[in-house]
């Protein structure tokens with residue numbers, strides 16, 4: 001295909017994004033170089049991957065590289081690669097529109113506040129368009145590998161509403177991006193400046209990044225000297241994959257920078273773990289736990305952010321088989337020594353090596369979380385039992401992955417004692433941060449990963465009737481259990497307020513028994529898979545008849561039975577009056593101040609979960625709850641002699657529903673009944 005010079009408009013979103021890029025990212029101009037080098041490197045990765053099946057694509061240039069040059073007279077910087085290149089259509093599609101669906105969502109989140117937007121943009125990564133931070137015009141010239149020289153393309157835009165494309169003759173494969181700098185970006189027309197930015201952001205890129213060598217030349221006739229280009233090119237980055245280097249040669253900054261690069265996250269990660277695993281399956285893993293949840297965390301179709309490499313060759317992004325879905329927040333790289341280069345997603349699912357990698361990486365991530373959790377605990381408990389990070393020993397995870405020869409995480413590096421103390425203080429809040437962002441996702445693991453269920457259970461944290469913050473572990477709870485208590489009690493609700501004020505808690509409060517308050521949507525589903533912890537049953541206080549077992553003394557039990565007996569005739573009438581709404585009506589001892597509450601049968605779905613499913617448009621069973629009444633309550637006592645028995649019965653039921661966050665089936669009828677009684 002050849003096209004003659006054509007002007008085309010940007011897709012509306014691009015124009016909007018460009019405006020933001022130039023206005024919001026101004027304070028961090030230099031990232032343009034990182035983004036463009038990263039694109040160049042991706043293009044080389046893509047070529048290498050396509051060339052596995054089609055070696056001819058290399059033409060006569062198998063050495064992939066990126067060249068960065070500048071021309072002070074023309075005020076341009078050029079980033080050139082010999083990667084896959086762009087066809088004319090690809091240039092139009094990829095540089096003129098935003099293909100990624102997440103981008104639109106991202107655009108809708110922008111607030112107009114420059115600082116917040118800049119953070120968001122940073123998180124999302126603006127890629128190619130970041131060139132417009134420093135340039136008022138960008139020229140891209142490219143030819144796709146495998147196409148004839150006559151099918152090159154030139155793409156030019158001033159970053160306003162449109163761009164121009166033209167066919168050019170381009171013998172060399174790949175892409176060159178030329179930035180025509182704005183006057184206030186002249187500082188980048190300097191080799192030293194460019195090298196320092198490349199060193200900062202792109203050292204770990206596995207390709208060589210070349211710049212023209214310069215030499216100092218004295219001026220003639222004792223005029224001042226200057227740097228002069230020699231015509232030779234030199235490599236200015238380390239040019240080996242960061243994860244393949246020895247840990248001792250990688251600084252903390254480099255780990256952080258690498259993370260930012262692969263994740264497009266603006267913030268530093270909370271923790272990372274870098275290991276070379278040997279044994280039957282050999283691979284290197286560099287896994288990061290981000291500090292902030294991405295916007296699309298809840299999209300379960302979104303794959304994990306782990307990139308797969310095979311012997312340093314990039315194979316694919318988002319390789320979902322490498323980590324279970326409940327760890328989809330983890331970012332990083334896995335480089336396998338065993339997989340074939342032409343491995344496909346389908347093949348990955350069946351591979352035994354991948355299974356081993358997945359198990360090893362899962363354990364590693366859980367180990368990192370256990371580490372953070374341990375520090376969180378000691379950090380919040382008056383400093384007792386602090387781990388001495390100054391000793392230079394790493395904190396071992398409870399079950400080290402077999403064959404790990406080389407384990408590093410940030411805390412493993414020896415630091416002077418004072419620094420260590422400061423660092424530990426910083427570490428001590430990390431687990432709470434992690435949990436606030438990703439705790440709910442982690443819970444999915446209870447249902448997804450049976451092998452590691454116990455480890456996951458230990459990592460869970462909840463609010464409870466004794467703690468408003470989400471900080472109580474199941475082990476903490478157990479250690480505070482009352483003498484004679486034989487279950488871990490919990491309640492699920494839509495909000496913390498609803499959970500705390502639930503009538504079902506009354507008897508527990510009276511007896512001073514702690515109840516875990518669960519308010520994540522995923523809780524009830526996840527808790528289905530966790531019926532016990534460390535030998536103790538988990539028991540919902542809203543399911544089944546309340547049985548406080550040994551916590552109730554004989555006299556109480558007897559009194560309750562007697563009350564139930566004498567209340568029997570009223571119960572029968574209640575059952576009759578509510579037969580369409582309630583599965584059963586019974587007397588309870590779980591209530592102290594409230595007249596009634598709803599519970600579901602043991603093993604049944606709570607009314608709250610059923611409600612949530614319905615709201616989400618999913619099929620939910622019709623749950624008929626059990627109405628439990630407090631025979632000691634004046635309102636309930638009044639029933640027997642009331643002339644409005646049916647109304648009162650229905651009001652009791654509807655109020656119990658309201659108390660747990662539901663709505664009466666017929667709200668108007670409810671209001672009418674209440675008003676009739678009030679009048």
Ligand SMILES: Nc1ncnc2c1ncn2[C@@H]1O[C@H](COP(=O)(O)OP(=O)(O)OP(=O)(O)O)[C@@H](O)[C@H]1O
Nearest residue numbers: 039040043085086094095124125126127128129175
């Ligand atoms: N040097 C290049 N060689 C070949 N294609 C390129 C090059 N630079 C950009 N592209 C193409 O343009 C597309 C858009 O680039 P852009 O940097 O905006 O987004 P991206 O790289 O896909 O996403 P992100 O930067 O968020 O990872 C790329 O996906 C790629 O197809």
